[in-house]
Amino acid sequence: MKSKSEKSTTDQRVTLVTTILAAIILLALLVWGGKILWLRLKYTYTNDAQVSQYINPVIARVGGYVVDVHYKDHEAVKRGDTLLIIDNKEYKYEAAQASASIRKEEAEINVLSSQKQILQEEHESLLKSISASEANVKKQQLEYDRYKYLYNEKSATAQQLEEVEAKLEVYKSELATLNHKLEASAERVQDVDVQKRVIGAERNRLTAAAGRKHLDVGYTIIRAPYDGFMGKRTIEAGQMVNAGEVLGFIVNTETPVWVTANFKETQLRYLAVGDTVEVVADAYPDEIFQGKIISISPATGASFSLLPPDNSTGNFVKIVQRVPVRIELAHTVAVHKLRSGMNVNVSVPKQ
Structure with a gap:
């Protein structure tokens, strides 16, 4: 049994330790409270805040059969890295068909250019023939005027005058025919120009369509639009995807x-x-x-x-x-x- 004095000493020690611990805790609380008060006085503070980054979907611009996937979950990627590959055989065939249609239109334009050249040569030949015919008409007109004068002077017969006049009419008819052919030739040249413009417009349309087809071929390779981290991988090789379908998400680290x-x-x-x-x-x-x-x-x-x-x-x-x-x-x-x-x-x- 402890004596009364020993119990009193023990109680005093417990009280001292408790007092010291309480003082330390109180001092710590005062320091902590003072620090918080000082921070609140010096700073405007909030803990209602979150980190944000641009998280954008990776979207298929064309549909098709996925043949390969080149990224894993949460993988870092660089701008231009290949993420997925879609089978492009059908798109290549369509692009080749569009290119063949363009070549066909260009061949037709070349044929029309050749026709135009031939028609222009015929046109020039007609001009030369008209010049010769005009000379014949002019010469025969002078011959007719001379025989008419001689006929009036009783130095030529009516038969001679009629023969000269008939020949003049033949020359005039030939000249009129040549002029008509010249007009028709000019119209055919214009028709060829119109056909070339029509085919040229069709070629331009097909060129735009072919460009769209070639773009589709390029769209079958889906690349990273910028540096970043991929999200969870949800697509696998062998799946069919549609145009506009979300294939994954990428976190942009460039911004x-x-x-x-x-x-x-x-x-x-x-x-x-x-x-x-x-x-x-x-x-x-x-x-x-x-x-x-x-x-x-x-x-x-x-x-x-x-x-x-x-x-x-x-x-x-x-x-x-x-x-x-x-x-x-x-x-x-x-x-x-x-x-x-x-x-x-x-x-x-x-x-």
């Missing part, structure tokens, strides 16, 4: 990472575009990421919701609204550590 921080409306007076921001991610509590406010939303988050609240219904309860603020982070550091959707804490120094 800066940003944080969407939802500040209370009562904190907006401390914020301005261009302010420096300190961001601490829950995943890296000992590392501070520097950022800058890029924009402040023109309305509260509730205003942009699918069913915004209607305070005129009589059920009004005043709730502090939050306003989204976009904060852009340093690209080189944040892009390799932070992931879209991560929770972060944001502190903005008060001015």
